[in-house]
Amino acid sequence: MVQQSISGVDAMGYYLTAQVCGNGHHTTSSVEHSPNLMANFCDKCGSETMTKCPSCSTKIRGKYYVDDFAIIGQNYTAPSFCHACGKAFPWTTTKIEAAKEMVEEIDELSPDEREKLKGAIDDIVIEGARTELGANRFKKLLTKMGSASASAMRDIVVDVISETAKKIIFP
Numbered sequence: 001m002v003q004q005s006i007s008g009v010d011a012m013g014y015y016l017t018a019q020v021c022g023n024g025h026h027t028t029s030s031v032e033h034s035p036n037l038m039a040n041f042c043d044k045c046g047s048e049t050m051t052k053c054p055s056c057s058t059k060i061r062g063k064y065y066v067d068d069f070a071i072i073g074q075n076y077t078a079p080s081f082c083h084a085c086g087k088a089f090p091w092t093t094t095k096i097e098a099a100k101e102m103v104e105e106i107d108e109l110s111p112d113e114r115e116k117l118k119g120a121i122d123d124i125v126i127e128g129a130r131t132e133l134g135a136n137r138f139k140k141l142l143t144k145m146g147s148a149s150a151s152a153m154r155d156i157v158v159d160v161i162s163e164t165a166k167k168i169i170f171p
């Protein structure tokens with residue numbers, strides 16, 4: 001069902017609004033099309049949901065709308081940072097902290113390697129000059145961990161790291 005206000009859009013497209021919980025699960029990636037899917041709390045983790053950036057109140061970007069057919073096949077992952085103010089969303093901060101806490105429990109790594117890995121986590125979340133360096137470091141250290149630790153680490157970071165880092169670490 002398409003509402004009146006968003007029919008007849010030209011091919012330029014725009015972002016719909018997502019509703020996301022504090023842990024990064026989304027109830028809907030299009031509040032405009034699926035208000036029926038919205039909920040005050042997440043049914044996966046019980047955390048409160050939001051449709052706006054907690055720092056600047058800009059709407060959280062959902063799927064990219066071009067036309068009704070184009071959005072059907074799109075996969076959606078909540079953004080890591082707010083496009084309007086640049087602040088990390090709560091789920092990004094939570095996952096970075098969780099990943100760093102996990103680093104402390106990886107016995108296969110030396111204290112020096114643990115510090116390097118924590119620094120690499122900061123680098124791979126951001127798309128920037130240090131992304132590739134961080135991604136290569138992260139990948140190298142990942143091979144030194146047991147496979148259980150490596151896959152747990154992957155699950156924590158995979159949704160918040162930059163596209164460039166993702167291609168290098170998990171091709």
Ligand SMILES: [Zn+2]
Pocket residue numbers: 021022023024025042043044045046047
């Ligand atoms: Zn949740």
Ligand SMILES: [Zn+2]
Pocket residue numbers: 053054055056057058082083084085086087
């Ligand atoms: Zn913001």
